Amino acid sequence: MIRSVLKPHLLYTATLLIIFVGCYTVPETGRTSLNFISTGNELQLGASEFEKLKREETISSDPTLNGKLQRVGRRIARAVGSDLPSAQWEFVLFDDPNMINAFALPGGKVGVYTGIMDVATTDDELATVIGHEIAHVTARHGSERMSQGITAALIGLGLNMALDDDKNRDAWVAAYGAGAAYVVTFPFSRKHELEADEIGVIYAARAGFNPEAAIEFWMKMNLVKQGNEPSAFFATHPSDFKRIDRLEALMPKVKPIYEQNKNNR
């Protein structure tokens, strides 16, 4: 009896502690997120994963496409300003025309596949892709997801102990296991996707790229999706009308930023 009273209490304290030590204010949106991975740790994790990918995949040597990626990437990284001072930006073009994909790893490592360059043909459209990926990095979505996964696992562990005598214990534990797996398996949640869109168009506009290209880009992606095999990027980046509606609603906020910066490009 004492055990079942005490243990949830301890668990509650542990959870509070995690939340207390691990809060991060997302730049540009001001959202408070759970994050107890240090920026140094995430930089290390991202960098070692990126090195592995660079060894495994073919890096494109196309001078025009590489020039375009570096040009747009550097401009947007500059527009980030002090949002994530620890970031070490690196942009690599991977050669796979069938891969309509781009990704960002914690700490500032951005990978773009040649396949998505065929969709994002203008600098403004590529700025949509890179702005979005860089936003995942500065919002620290990767380590937020890890923090959530670890917390879910801890809660699962705590429940397992607390519900020792409960017939429903196995069901509870299975539910938390599924919850933890969900958080860890799905690359970014819908909330993270929409937040990356919002922060991404702010960065693009600040770097002097037309934010309206985001709407054109996602509409094109919708058409591409219909004629292609479903890829990881489509699974994690649904280009449905909710995304496009949200971007349209952001235009009155970001177009003045673009007007101010378009001549500095």
Ligand SMILES: [Zn+2]
């Ligand atoms: Zn994304």
